[in-house]
Amino acid sequence: xxxxxxxDLRLAMRAGGGFGLALSFFLLVAVLVPLGVGPEARVLxxxxxxxxxxxxxxxxxxxxxxxxxxDFEDGSLDLLVTAPMPLEGVVSIxxxxxxxxxxxxxxxxxxxxxxxxxxxxPGYGWLVVSLLVGTPALSVIGTFGAALTVGLRRGGLxxxxxxxxxxxxxLIFGAEVVKRGALGFDTTTPLLLLAxxxxxxxxxxxxxxxxxxxxxxx
Numbered sequence: 079x080x081x082x083x084x085x086d087l088r089l090a091m092r093a094g095g096g097f098g099l100a101l102s103f104f105l106l107v108a109v110l111v112p113l114g115v116g117p118e119a120r121v122l123x124x125x126x127x128x129x130x131x132x133x134x135x136x137x138x139x140x141x142x143x144x145x146x147x148x149d150f151e152d153g154s155l156d157l158l159v160t161a162p163m164p165l166e167g168v169v170s171i172x173x174x175x176x177x178x179x180x181x182x183x184x185x186x187x188x189x190x191x192x193x194x195x196x197x198x199x200p201g202y203g204w205l206v207v208s209l210l211v212g213t214p215a216l217s218v219i220g221t222f223g224a225a226l227t228v229g230l231r232r233g234g235l236x237x238x239x240x241x242x243x244x245x246x247x248x249l250i251f252g253a254e255v256v257k258r259g260a261l262g263f264d265t266t267t268p269l270l271l272l273a274x275x276x277x278x279x280x281x282x283x284x285x286x287x288x289x290x291x292x293x294x295x296x
Contacts (some may be wrong), residue, residue, distance in 0.1 A: 079163065086175035089148055090141070100137040100180040100186060108131035108191035119196040126195035127205070127256035128291055131249055133191075134184045134209060135216060140246075142220040144235055145172050146291070147227040155228070158296055167290040173214075173221040173284070181213030197260060204259025208272060212252040215276040219244045222283045225290035228293060250273055 111129050117123055149155035159166050188209055197205065223241035230236065241242045254268040 079167060081159075081263070082168065082171050083175055085295045086172055088176060090144070090175060091178040092193055099140055102138040102240060103140055104133045104187060104191065106181075107136070108194045122196040123198055124199040126192060127201065127260065128253045129195060130188055130192060130197070131208075131212075131253040134188065134213065135249055137184055137243055138176075138180050138213065138216045138220060139238060139241065141226070142224050142226060142241065143177065143234045145176055145221055145224040145227040147224075150228055155291070156295060159292060166284040169221055169225065169284045169287040169291070170280075171249055172192060173218045173280075173287075176221065177214050177217040181209070181217055185213060189227075197256075198247075200262055201256050201260030204265060208252045208255040208259075211276060212248050212272050213267065215248045215272075216245060218276075218283050219248075219281040220285045222287045222290070225287040225294070228291060229294045248272065251275065 107129065138173075146155060146257040149158065159165055161168070170236070185206060188205050192202055192205055220241055223237045223244070226240060227234075227237040239251060251272040253273060255265045258265045258268065
């Protein structure tokens with residue numbers, strides 16, 4: 079499992095579709111929103127939680143099609159399916175690799191971009207916490223979408239249509255945590271719901287993703 083994780087991390091960095099692309103897109107969102115909305119600090123502070131979470135969500139979405147695509151193209155996915163290790167574990171490792179390449183760097187960059195959007199001071203800590211809790215769900219759900227469309231030509235658009243509705247609860251509760259934290263309100267309820275989504279996705283979706291991969295490779 080460790081060797082597979084290291085291999086996936088190296089492939090993601092070489093392919094250029096994870097780390098650099100996600101961070102660049104996230105930065106562009108934070109830079110372009112003030113240009114479109116205007117420089118007024120009050121307006122930017124009001125929309126900052128939602129904008130930062132939308133930017134992180136879309137940045138994660140950009141690299142989802144590469145989770146299984148490279149393995150499918152070189153035939154190694156067939157070997158992974160027939161390997162003695164459980165396919166559910168393989169899927170979980172790939173979701174973890176995706177999070178390490180995209181979700182974790184986005185979480186670390188988010189406070190810097192919060193400055194550009196005039197995020198209120200108390201919201202920075204809650205922004206990091208919400209992304210740490212919520213972005214693993216984005217990777218796990220995205221891995222499920224990638225498994226459903228593996229082997230399809232130009233399946234990226236279909237995958238986006240499948241995954242985006244599943245991302246909505248994570249987006250809602252993640253942005254709500256930051257919004258409440260920035261205003262000094264209690265964040266317990268949305269944070270617990272966000273953690274519940276992540277834990278539920280991590281517990282159930284690897285089995286669904288493994289089944290989808292097996293079906294698509296028949």
